[in-house]
Amino acid sequence: MTNVSISDLRKYGKTYNLSVLSVALVNHQKANWKLASSNYRSLKQIRKTSFDFDHFRIDCQFNPERIRSSAADTGIQSIQARPCFLCNENRPEEQNGIPYGDEFIILCNPYPIFPYHLTIPTLKHIPQLIEDHIQDFLHLTRDLQDFTVLYNGPECGASAPDHFHFQAGIRDFLPIEDELPSLLADKSERIFFRPEVEVYAIHDYLRKMLILKSDEEKILADTLKKVIRLLEPSQSGPEPMLNLLGYFKSGVWHIVLIPRRTGRPSEYYADEFEKILVSPAAVEMAGLLILPREEDFFKISKENIHSIYHQVSIGNDEFHTLTEQIKTLT
Numbered sequence: 001m002t003n004v005s006i007s008d009l010r011k012y013g014k015t016y017n018l019s020v021l022s023v024a025l026v027n028h029q030k031a032n033w034k035l036a037s038s039n040y041r042s043l044k045q046i047r048k049t050s051f052d053f054d055h056f057r058i059d060c061q062f063n064p065e066r067i068r069s070s071a072a073d074t075g076i077q078s079i080q081a082r083p084c085f086l087c088n089e090n091r092p093e094e095q096n097g098i099p100y101g102d103e104f105i106i107l108c109n110p111y112p113i114f115p116y117h118l119t120i121p122t123l124k125h126i127p128q129l130i131e132d133h134i135q136d137f138l139h140l141t142r143d144l145q146d147f148t149v150l151y152n153g154p155e156c157g158a159s160a161p162d163h164f165h166f167q168a169g170i171r172d173f174l175p176i177e178d179e180l181p182s183l184l185a186d187k188s189e190r191i192f193f194r195p196e197v198e199v200y201a202i203h204d205y206l207r208k209m210l211i212l213k214s215d216e217e218k219i220l221a222d223t224l225k226k227v228i229r230l231l232e233p234s235q236s237g238p239e240p241m242l243n244l245l246g247y248f249k250s251g252v253w254h255i256v257l258i259p260r261r262t263g264r265p266s267e268y269y270a271d272e273f274e275k276i277l278v279s280p281a282a283v284e285m286a287g288l289l290i291l292p293r294e295e296d297f298f299k300i301s302k303e304n305i306h307s308i309y310h311q312v313s314i315g316n317d318e319f320h321t322l323t324e325q326i327k328t329l330t
């Protein structure tokens with residue numbers, strides 16, 4: 001695994017900022033790494049369907065290569081038994097990266113959901129815990145301005161809970177990116193308002209979520225930290241169950257926080273007839289269900305979608321308590 005230089009990337013795209021450089025990196029990897037080339041080519045023919053829920057939609061993508069992630073065994077024993085695929089020494093020779101600050105490296109995700117899909121691990125093998133990386137999340141969101149940056153908690157879709165990483169997908173691909181302006185205008189409750197930061201609650205969207213908007217990095221980081229501390233601690237894991245998504249538009253951070261009740265719905269564990277192999281992470285919570293099995297892609301119904309989101313999202317009462325607490329934040 002080597003770092004790729006700006007002059008190497010010049011052949012594959014523009015290089016004037018980190019965001020376009022990352023696009024060039026994916027192009028470079030598609031041209032020089034067989035696995036990436038083949039999987040990005042398959043992505044072009046991938047089947048997609050959409051369910052209409054009046055003021056929003058849920059998309060489904062049939063993506064067999066994602067079986068590794070959706071069906072990943074993230075139990076402690078199996079994690080300890082495997083070589084970590086995000087550690088430098090275990091990464092394939094062909095996987096090149098762009099260093100980001102002193103701590104991170106930007107990589108092309110070889111099993112894409114997005115036409116440009118990045119994985120951004122720390123250089124060190126340290127656990128997936130967001131608390132100490134809020135600032136990194138905001139910096140990355142600002143610096144990758146053509147991307148949406150994603151964080152999956154260790155119990156909420158991260159396939160390597162033992163090695164800290166973000167993902168990023170090229171913008172204007174996820175339903176929520178389309179829907180956020182109208183959600184904020186018509187379907188949200190503003191629960192916290194300061195001149196520098198606003199927090200909105202979205203109640204009526206199959207899943208509960210909070211939106212934080214701000215152009216002040218430090219105040220946003222503090223508020224986000226305070227909100228995360230209000231979430232119920234996980235019974236089994238090291239941090240409250242959550243996913244995060246962020247994008248930076250016209251100088252303003254838009255951060256989506258999705259508190260979770262559980263990692264996988266009962267459909268995941270059901271017998272064959274009822275089974276739907278889906279493992280909701282930030283992408284799914286943003287309205288795009290990744291289905292690695294063809295039979296699930298054909299049989300999934302609106303009722304299944306209701307049931308899946310209902311189980312993995314926090315409930316009305318918990319969300320009400322949380323929003324009341326946020327209203328009293330100073």
Ligand SMILES: [Zn+2]
Nearest residue numbers: 084087125163
């Ligand atoms: Zn590792």
